[in-house]
Amino acid sequence: MNIKICLKSDREDSKDAVTIEEYILNWLNTVKINELKPTSFDRKEQTIQYQILPYIGKIRLSDLKSEDIQFMINDLKGKYSYSTIKKAYECINSCLKYAVKRHDVSFNAAEGCTIPKALMNGSDDKIKFFSDEEMKRIECEAVRCYKNGNRIYRMGEIIIFLVNTGMRIGEALALEWSDINFDSGTVQIRKNVVLVKDRDENRGKSYKYIKQNPKTRSGSRIVPLNKAATQALISLRGINGKFKYVFATKTGKRIHPRSIDRMFRCILKKSGLEGVGVHSLRHTFASRLFAKGVDVKTVSDLLGHSEVGVTYDTYIHLIQEQHVIAVETLENVLL
Structure with missing residues (x-):
């Protein structure tokens, strides 16, 4: 799905109405699609669909705060592995860096967030091998x-x-x-x-x-x-x-x-x-x-x-x- 949005419109109300869901999907389908292999694209799409949108998808881009992203990270901690949470954070962080570069937002809300220290100490994913x-x-x-x-x-x-x-x-x-x-x-x-x-x-x-x-x-x-x-x-x-x-x-x-x-x-x-x-x-x-x-x-x-x-x-x-x-x-x- 390729959502076409106009963020450089003279109408500020139109720009402010853009949601995170609209923005990040547009970013995925127009920018990242040129950089990623098909498998990587599929994985990033799944990350957006299942770990990001349920939490902040309906929030307007102009209203997104660090607290919103931090809540997402903290709630994901009890449901997913470290690597999954890390991918979700990196995805929204990368998208917002792009938004700042385009002057669509004035700051990157993800920069004010952290991955919980318990996860930073190492992955909670245990590798399985046989004797x-x-x-x-x-x-x-x-x-x-x-x-x-x-x-x-x-x-x-x-x-x-x-x-x-x-x-x-x-x-x-x-x-x-x-x-x-x-x-x-x-x-x-x-x-x-x-x-x-x-x-x-x-x-x-x-x-x-x-x-x-x-x-x-x-x-x-x-x-x-x-x-x-x-x-x-x-x-x-x-x-x-x-x-x-x-x-x-x-x-x-x-x-x-x-x-x-x-x-x-x-x-x-x-x-x-x-x-x-x-x-x-x-x-x-x-x-x-x-x-x-x-x-x-x-x-x-x-x-x-x-x-x-x-x-x-x-x-x-x-x-x-x-x-x-x-x-x-x-x-x-x-x-």
């Missing part, structure tokens, strides 16, 4: 067959592949057999498959899948394959070798990410484990590397993070645990 014993149960279930020998999970090996490469599910589903080099034991990550809103009203669909460049410049990378990942690919090649995509349906089409997620949750249930998303396999990959003493820079490179700081912030608790173990080891040596 070695849990992964053994998951992997056994993923490749389990019926009594007649038929596979229960046609693409079960993708679980083994993901936990041994640390790839994002979108990166894995974009893989073609030409990206795999069995001789050098590597896989080249070139693309990422993502689900975005289909904004073509004539198509009659709500969402569509697109292939885009990796999430960050560091996302384009070559990942080494260990024995487990290589064996999983060899097994999959016997199933999908005739198709273009490594992870394909029976008809050769790219598999829907939600299908993989449903399969994974089913595998977890059969393994007697808590149902979490497939992204937990990426966290498990990282946790295994840290447990082996791999440095954070190497882990960051393998994960394709934009910078080491992202890796450090995400896995700070794991890194701190390894520091404690390292010091205790040193103490035992000295004794």
Whole structure:
């Protein structure tokens, strides 16, 4: 939806009547749409729709106060994660900076607000990863067959592949057999498959899948394959070798990410484990590397993070645990 509003009208009453909802949606659809990838645009639209508009959407732009935004932040604290609240604050802050630059408002009301200190100390989002014993149960279930020998999970090996490469599910589903080099034991990550809103009203669909460049410049990378990942690919090649995509349906089409997620949750249930998303396999990959003493820079490179700081912030608790173990080891040596 592209709302056309005139903020430079000679009529001050027209300008003053503009609501936050009208202004921020116009900003999103005329300014941010040129800067953001489709996935980022969708996420920002959701942030506006669910975290911002219910609180301050009906307030006139000229009447917005810091207290209004601070109330929004404080109320969101009891409902959403730190990252969600941070995105909401950054979104309204960015929009108001734009408004100040255009002289549509005289000051940025968001600058007078703060994110609660309890959240500033760190994310309340706990990453989920599996122990070695849990992964053994998951992997056994993923490749389990019926009594007649038929596979229960046609693409079960993708679980083994993901936990041994640390790839994002979108990166894995974009893989073609030409990206795999069995001789050098590597896989080249070139693309990422993502689900975005289909904004073509004539198509009659709500969402569509697109292939885009990796999430960050560091996302384009070559990942080494260990024995487990290589064996999983060899097994999959016997199933999908005739198709273009490594992870394909029976008809050769790219598999829907939600299908993989449903399969994974089913595998977890059969393994007697808590149902979490497939992204937990990426966290498990990282946790295994840290447990082996791999440095954070190497882990960051393998994960394709934009910078080491992202890796450090995400896995700070794991890194701190390894520091404690390292010091205790040193103490035992000295004794």
